[in-house]
Amino acid sequence: MTPSPEVVMDIYTRMLRIRRFEEQVGKLFAEGQLPGFVHLYIGEEAVGVGVCAALRDDDYIVSTHRGHGHVIAKGGDFNRMMAELFGKATGYCKGKGGSMHIADFSIGMLGACGIVGGGIPVAVGAGFSAYYRGTDQVAVSLFGDGAANEGSFHESLNLASALKLPVIFVCENNGYGEFTPAERAMNIQDIAERAHGYGIPGVIVDGTDALAVYEAAAAAVERARRGEGPALIEAKTHRRGGHAEGEAAFLAGQQYRSPEEERAAQEKDPLARLGAFIIEREIAPASHLETLDAKIVEQVTAAVEFARSSPDPSLESLYEDTWV
Template identity: 55%
Template sequence: MEIPRERLRWIYERMALIRAFEDRVAQEFAAGKLPGFVHLYAGEEAIAVGVCAHLTDRDYITSTHRGHGHCIAKGVDVKAMMAELFGKATGVCKGKGGSMHIADVDKGMLGANGIVGGGPPIACGAGLMAKTLGTDQVAVCFFGDGAAEQGTTHEAMNLAAIWKLPVVFVCENNLYAESTPWTYHCAAPDIASRAAAYDMPGILVDGTDVFAVYEAAGEAIARARRGEGPTLLECRAFRYYGHFQGDAVSYRTPEEEAAYRQRDPIQRFRQTVLSQGLLSEDELDAIDTTVQHEINEAVRFAESSPLPPPEDCLTDVYVSYPVEQLAFRH
């Protein structure tokens, strides 16, 4: 598949930015600078980027616990993202969402989700909007192998299929739902084949190969835009960090991890574009430098931003509501 040079550069830049963002978040979290939990996406970059390369700001995505990569692939500002993770007033959600609910509807990013399987019905709704208004927008529903076992995911796939909604279901099978291997929690030999139950195409993709993801997602998204209904992609990949930061990762072996790191999506991309002469080493290195600078800037911005004033707790609950009924009583 021919990919324009500018898009190749974009793919590399986004994957590198996600990796640098997540590695830095891991450091900042370890240093005790971030409240709450973080679930990191490093290792799965090829999925978010390979899919979102086909989307515009007008298209929608729903996301998961592990949502930073989806945000970055969808073009959410990394400074505002980092500030959100730091709980700052300048955060993309004004410090009210945090890592697990990070969102930016202006970029079509309908939220990370603290509820496993929370996103699929919402993606159907975005698709229903597009179908009802007759636009060519699509909705992509990212979900994990854990969410593959939620009733909402199955209900949503059925609904999208009977209404022929422009929705693409992208299962990111990173092999473990928390600490539970997918081979234990899933009765089927693969998740993609479940598409047959909903009469939609189901495709198993190597989620560490951005070219493979790009190609499969391109076909699925084009199909959705043509009004031909949903597709299920299962993209297999590996998360380099634990389920959340602080997870001792006792459920997998160093050998398993080393084997997967041999298939690192960013290194594979580099090898491919260099061996085929599509991009030069100098230009990839220059992108790395820019990305590092951007992450440093993001952390500086987050650290220097103020915390939200405490009384901001009471705003943004409703568009309109009597404020005295929102306050605590005494």
């Protein structure tokens, strides 16, 4: 099922929002303006957005350390995200979470997670909750190829399958667990194969094709809503940047990807691909996309302004949000 022009434009808009936000974050980090470290989602936008476009606001997602894009894909707010990255009181988590722990429960975004594979069981719990309460909500667990080698992945797929829970496991296979290539970390080509070991469907999609991701996700979501249980989607994608921004400092000159490979990754740009599709199919003219882009850049700039002018958390807040 090809998505409607409205859905295509919605997907493009969310992807562009991620791209411009992340570019700004990369720039701020390079300038030394952000505390901690950040993991950018550039190059993988089609996965999170393709999936979230197939969800309702009351569906759940659980994210990863590379979570900015997932928050935006689910409908998150630039200002509160940027403020969180600056560690400010106005941030999503009042400055207590930071880049790897942004959550927005009001839109079913149950949090990014700094532990590889740590979010997968949480998504199973959210799916269990939907089943228990008798709603037709679904829960999506987003994780990388690295997490597919964690015990939590295997336990969670099996548990969700045994209990037939509405959970969609989405593996963003960008080919690297931090700096180690996937082929050195596993002896199979396709993580989707692992689904069969747990008695659930496993499909592979081109993770640079947002519409293909959307279609695969929509099918899995419909199936889960019908009570037919979980599915695993493996989206083959590319991390255009490094594992973390500023990684050159601790790589100390060592290379873990060849320049050819990096170039190939740059060429498979999911955003440019969808933009070309929109123009070619005359869903919108190039001028419209440019206007949209300018508007988003303005919003990002405003978010940086909002974050900078926001106060630091008060020391009194240190003991707030502890025990209920």
